[in-house]
Amino acid sequence: MRARDLATQFPTVTMDTPVYNAARLLAEQDLPGLIVVDGRESPLTILPGTQVLRLAVPGYCQDDPALARVVDEEHADRFLRSLAGKTVREALPREPRELPVTDPDATVLQLAALMARTRSPLVAVVDDGRLVGAVTLQALLDWAVSA
């Protein structure tokens, strides 16, 4: 079993997608993360779901989640709304990170190692610079427990 066999079509966003829409896509399609592509469908960034959430959480709350308690319940409930108009580009962290990207020949063990190392439940499969699909943790585990 290789990455090409486990990969499925996966919705993508661009740098210009509003963060709110990205979060909505994640919620509505029950995705484990998002793939940010450029105009040529080449992956720029892969964001695990928790890191999409990070785009929407103020920095001081990330440093110390207990500080989020100073925000009252009504405002806390609407934290996603506070980002109206902000795009993925504006919200991405500056520091570059290792991307969970591999080629179509990667084995199940390579995929598992990449997910474990990058803490991403989603690996983009790229052939000749182009996104051909993605392997999710769920698809990988479903295969591995039956192998």
Place this chain on the structure above:
Amino acid sequence: MRARDLATQFPTVTMDTPVYNAARLLAEQDLPGLIVVDGRESPLTILPGTQVLRLAVPGYCQDDPALARVVDEEHADRFLRSLAGKTVREALPREPRELPVTDPDATVLQLAALMARTRSPLVAVVDDGRLVGAVTLQALLDWAVSA
């Protein structure tokens, strides 16, 4: 909206659960992670799905996922089987990590900050030392996009 309102019952494992069974539970119930509890149902560790995978991937592959390519396809396919008999206790990393655990009064923003910070799509809700349920990234986002 508070953690108690978003929390749902969540299956747990113990330190003595075989890693293979833990992976199977994750796959079959489509869980975002696992909660490891002690004999009094108090959470000892919360493992995001990618870190459950980590329990099953040899260390040298995690350090450099490209090295996983030296393992042939047949053995790669069965990487979970190679851990037959190993328990969660034996497979857990030594270094302690910040646990995504909160109390029933936590707001949506606190939950989001905790998930973003600990990179866990799962937060355990604990009242007086006892696990009362868990909030998933999916449940949090479903609420937040409709708020």
